[in-house]
Amino acid sequence: MSANTAPASAVVVDAYTTGNHLAPAFRRHGVRVVHVQSTPALMTTMMQPDLTQYEANIVLDDAGTHLDLLRAHRPxxxxxxxxxxxxxxxxxxDQLGVPGNRPELSVARRDKYEMTEALRRAGVRCADQFTSADPDQITAWAAERGGRVVVKPRTSAAxxxxxxxxxxxxxxxxxxxxxAARDIFGAANTEALVQAYLEGPEFKVDxxxxxxxxxxxxxxxxxxxxxxxxxxxxxxxxxxPEDAATLEITGYVDEVLRALGIAYGPSHTEVIVTADGPVLVEVGARTAGGLVPPFHDACLGGNQADVTALAFTDPERFRARYAGRAYRKLRHASQVYGATTxxxxxxxxxxxxxxxxxALGSVYRFTPKKRPGDTLRPTVDLYSTTFVAHLAAGSAEELRRDYEVLQSLKDALYVLEEA
Incomplete structure (x- = not known):
């Protein structure tokens, strides 16, 4: 089949971790999928893309030959x-002339410092912050401001x-x-970011x-x-979904996404509801890290990967069925993470x-994260948690009971080699 008559394709860039759900979703909508790899070699710090799901894997190159290869697939x-x-x-x-988030704010959709500054310029509530390559300057800013602060990399995750x-x-x-460290994607941290600590409950909005x-x-x-x-x-x-606090959060997230120019595709936003109202922690312009499509279908009546595929392949149907609406809470649902010392x-x-x-009644899926030969270390971040369990139940009480059993068993999950 010639390039001019080939069916259209969806292009997924760096389909690590839950990005793996996008190719099957597009294929369910009858669309071919092409993978783009942004680095010369695949990154090894995350779950790898399943390249068998794609028509081709195209590696970005400085000469720009990848553009001709992509155009042949009619993206x-x-x-x-x-x-x-x-x-x-x-x-x-932008280069291929297809719907997408315009590149003028790309850095603000990736860099946590620029992200917050974009909100500030747009008049959206955001945290006080400072960034520097000098620990002494970071320390001086925090001391002058006073109070609890959070220190983090500018472009990492988890x-x-x-x-x-x-x-x-x-x-x-x-x-x-x-x-002194690299982020989880392998890039050097050239600056550290310090932000005011946000006091209040934390939420994620997909x-x-x-x-x-x-x-x-x-x-x-x-x-x-x-x-x-x-x-x-x-x-x-x-x-x-219709709780007043939930509606306040989603209204704020809409302001955030508009300020950051996120007009197309999936996003995963984390906010803390302070005494002054919701304040952004960060946004990822990609699918949520906890996405499990069948689980979300059963609990929420849909999932982010399939809705993303629908939006790009049939925008009118997306507008009719989804635009301006929210999920349905079909089951009480929770994701539980194992931590260890x-x-x-x-x-x-x-x-x-x-x-x-x-055997617990609410356990939809249970995933141990370690295998024989792996190193177990005390949990300090999301990547060092020891398991993830997806729970769904008819009542909050059943969910709570099974959560407590899970936590009571967490340190019995792995047998360690004797020292």
Whole structure:
């Protein structure tokens, strides 16, 4: 079949982790899918793209030959599969003349400092902040401002090197550790970011947009535990979509997305509701990290990957069915994360513990994150959690009971090698 008569294709850039759900979603809509790799070699710090799902894997190159290769596949859209793909996806959509988020604000959709400054310029409520390559300057800003602060990298994810600090010494140490490290995508942290600590409950809001019209796929409340300056994920729970607090949050998120120019595709936004109202933590212009399409279908009546595919392949149907609307809460639902203080080498996954967990009535899916031979270390971020469990139940009480059983079994999940 010639390039002129070939069917149109969706392009996914860097389909790591939950970006893997996009190709099957587009294919369910009868569209071929092409993968774009933004780096010469695949990144090894995340779940790899399943390249068998794609018609081709095209690697970006400085000469721009990838553009001719992509045009031969007649692209209808370009979507970021994970954080590293956000800026390349914007650029490619613009170069190929397909719907996408315009590149003028690409950096603000990727860099947490620029993200917050874009909100400030737009008059949207946001956190006080400062950035520098000098730990002493970071420390001086925090001391002058006073109060609790958060130190973090500018472009990482999964709570990587995010530290809550109360003293100048803690700030200096956290900033130095950020600057000495690479982010989870392998890039050097050339500056550290310090922001005012936001006091209040935290929420995540997952949306899909097309031409600025949005569908809210889900609003979840985070529950975390502060341990040695690290906010450790414990669980999140779906909110009632029509609750007044939920509507306030989604209204604020709409302001944020407009300020950041996110008019097309999926986004994952985290906010904290302070005494003054919702304030942004960060936005990812890509699918949510906890996306499990069948689970979200069962609990919310739809999922972010399939709605994204529909929006780009059939915009009129998206507008008729989804634009300006929100999910339905069909089940009480939660994602539970395992945390540990243990360390060692995993000798085995305890099958009896797995069977007890999977027998719980609300457990939709249970995923141990370690295998024999892996290193178990104390949990400090999302990547070092030991399992994730997706729970769905007819009542909040059933969900709570099973959550408590899960947490009571978390340290029995792995058998460690004897020292």
């Amino acid at each position: 209808l859209c370009v979507v970021a599969g994970q954080e590293p793909g956000v800026i390349p996806a914007d650029t490619l959509a 709570t990587d090197h995010v530290v809550v600090c109360d003293t100048p010494g803690q700030v200096r140490q956290a900033a130095a550790e950020v600057l 949306t899909v947009s097309y031409a600025g019209e949005r569908y809210t796929c889900g609003v979840w409340q985070y529950h975390k535990r502060l341990v040695d300056g690290r906010n450790i994920y414990d669980r999140d729970e779906i909110r009632e 243990l360390s060692g080498t995993v000798a085995a996954v305890d099958t009896a513990t797995v069977e007890r967990i999977e």
